[in-house]
Amino acid sequence: xxxxxxxxxxxxxxxxxxxxxxxxxxxxxxxxxxxxxxxxxxxxxxxxxxxxxxxxxxxxxxxxxxxxxxxxxxxxxxxxxxxxxxxxxxxxxxxxxxxxxxxxxxxxxxxxxxxxxxxxxxxxxxxxxxxxxxxxxxxxxxxxxxxxxxxxxxxxxxxxxxxxxxxxxxxxxxxxxxxxxxxxxxxxxxxxxxxxxxxxxxxxxxxxxxxxxxxxxxxxxxx
Amino acid sequence: xxxxxxxxxxxxxxxxxxxxxxxxxxxxxxxxxxxxxxxxxxxxxxxxxxxxxxxxxxxxxxxxxxxxxxxxxxxxxxxxxxxxxxxxxxxxxxxxxxxxxxxxxxxxxxxxxxxxxxxxxxxxxxxxxxxxxxxxxxxxxxxxxxxxxxxxxxxxxxxxxxxxxxxxxxxxxxxxxxxxxxxxxxxxxxxxxxxxxxxxxxxxxxxxxxxxxxxxxxxxxxxxxxxxxxxxxxxxxxxxxxxxxxxxxxxxxxxxxxxxxxxxxxxxxx
Numbered sequence: 001x002x003x004x005x006x007x008x009x010x011x012x013x014x015x016x017x018x019x020x021x022x023x024x025x026x027x028x029x030x031x032x033x034x035x036x037x038x039x040x041x042x043x044x045x046x047x048x049x050x051x052x053x054x055x056x057x058x059x060x061x062x063x064x065x066x067x068x069x070x071x072x073x074x075x076x077x078x079x080x081x082x083x084x085x086x087x088x089x090x091x092x093x094x095x096x097x098x099x100x101x102x103x104x105x106x107x108x109x110x111x112x113x114x115x116x117x118x119x120x121x122x123x124x125x126x127x128x129x130x131x132x133x134x135x136x137x138x139x140x141x142x143x144x145x146x147x148x149x150x151x152x153x154x155x156x157x158x159x160x161x162x163x164x165x166x167x168x169x170x171x172x173x174x175x176x177x178x179x180x181x182x183x184x185x186x187x188x189x190x191x192x193x194x195x196x197x198x199x200x201x202x203x204x205x206x207x208x209x210x211x212x213x214x215x216x217x218x219x220x221x222x223x
Numbered sequence: 224x225x226x227x228x229x230x231x232x233x234x235x236x237x238x239x240x241x242x243x244x245x246x247x248x249x250x251x252x253x254x255x256x257x258x259x260x261x262x263x264x265x266x267x268x269x270x271x272x273x274x275x276x277x278x279x280x281x282x283x284x285x286x287x288x289x290x291x292x293x294x295x296x297x298x299x300x301x302x303x304x305x306x307x308x309x310x311x312x313x314x315x316x317x318x319x320x321x322x323x324x325x326x327x328x329x330x331x332x333x334x335x336x337x338x339x340x341x342x343x344x345x346x347x348x349x350x351x352x353x354x355x356x357x358x359x360x361x362x363x364x365x366x367x368x369x370x371x372x373x374x375x376x377x378x379x380x381x382x383x384x385x386x387x388x389x390x391x392x393x394x395x396x397x398x399x400x401x402x403x404x405x406x407x408x409x410x411x412x413x414x415x416x417x418x419x420x421x422x423x424x425x426x427x428x429x430x431x432x433x434x435x436x437x438x439x440x441x442x443x444x445x446x447x448x449x450x451x452x453x454x455x456x457x458x459x460x461x462x463x464x465x466x467x468x469x470x471x472x473x474x475x476x477x478x479x480x481x482x483x484x485x486x487x488x489x490x491x492x493x
Contacts, residue, residue, distance in 0.1 A: 082409035092403075094404055
């Protein structure tokens with residue numbers, strides 16, 4: 001199986017004196033569903049940032065989608081990010097844009113034609129049951145609905161990897177279940193690799209998953 | 224409504240800046256027109272023994288623009304009743320020549336003194352009347368106008384800078400989030416900035432259209448020009464096509480500069 005993520009002696013830090021992740025070694029195969037857990041401040045989100053290139057490795061190597069993340073050039077990083085879908089706890093939707101345009105964002109960036117983009121957005125908004133809200137703005141939707149929009153956006157360009165940072169952290173049980181179902185669906189139906197940073201792994205997951213835990217700067221798999 | 228709100232803050236700032244600049248241009252033109260009036264009204268009277276040509280005067284000092292001989296007949300006419308015809312003829316022959324010398328700009332008191340001295344050094348010139356005392360008062364008044372105008376320019380610059388800085392903060396706040404989100408999905412810099420430049424160009428067009436429209440109406444209505452004419456200043460408040468071009472260029476340059484500063488100052492969230 002292809003490796004989507006490979007970390008070798010990966011060290012992450014915001015400054016020289018404070019190491020967040022220390023010499024971590026792990027790899028993630030294509031099509032896997034991964035949970036990363038750990039106490040607050042353990043470095044879960046920091047690891048996620050390094051995976052989408054917002055924080056470069058201080059030492060060691062981190063390869064995402066075949067691309068070395070250490071000292072990555074802006075152009076190369078942009079290219080890599082066009083193959084990654086990201087979901088955040090605070091949704092990160094563009095307030096000035098309609099739901100439809102928000103979902104279309106990765107397609108516009110990747111350079112899909114207008115017709116293809118519209119068809120894809122239509123399909124995804126139907127899938128997340130928000131087609132009737134397409135012309136509204138994010139702030140007109142509930143938190144659960146906004147996260148479904150963020151999910152549709154993350155899936156729109158058929159990414160090889162979905163990174164989710166506490167995607168259900170702000171949601172009620174029902175909305176959380178909808179998001180888990182969408183992530184599971186992306187993994188099983190589209191064979192997308194999914195990596196979720198969370199405090200709690202949901203009880204009734206229908207997919208096989210791997211569980212990594214971060215503590216005191218170390219990452220280890222929980223069996 | 225949403226889109227209008229996005230545009231309003233920059234359009235307001237741009238309109239303020241453009242309006243102030245055009246007012247400053249009008250003030251400058253009025254001062255220049257006033258200075259031109261003063262220059263036209265001011266002349267030095269020179270008394271000469273023999274005829275001098277215009278070129279002789281031009282050789283004396285480079286600031287001398289023209290020299291015209293004054294007709295002495297009204298002086299001679301005033302003696303008509305008191306003197307005999309023969310004496311009047313003799314007087315006409317012996318009377319020195321009077322010349323009105325004009326300069327190419329409105330001179331400073333020091334320049335007047337310099338020109339007067341140079342004129343007096345000429346062997347044919349016996350007397351020079353430069354009306355220095357009157358000139359001094361008027362010159363000080365002009366200097367005051369110019370100083371006020373310079374202060375006004377400095378105030379415009381300060382206000383403009385403050386408005387741009389304020390606008391820059393608003394834009395950074397408004398656009399940084401969107402630019403960051405676009406970056407997360409791999410948008411190149413030009414794509415992230417495109418919205419900003421589009422907004423800047425649209426706002427520049429709207430602001431310059433509005434300000435140009437206002438000044439066009441002011442000219443059509445004619446009230447301001449009437450007021451200026453009443454104090455002897457004939458000045459164009461809005462010169463076509465020079466003024467709309469100046470205002471539009473300033474609006475474009477300012478908003479593009481603003482957009483570039485926002486882009487340069489935008490940092491990706493980490």
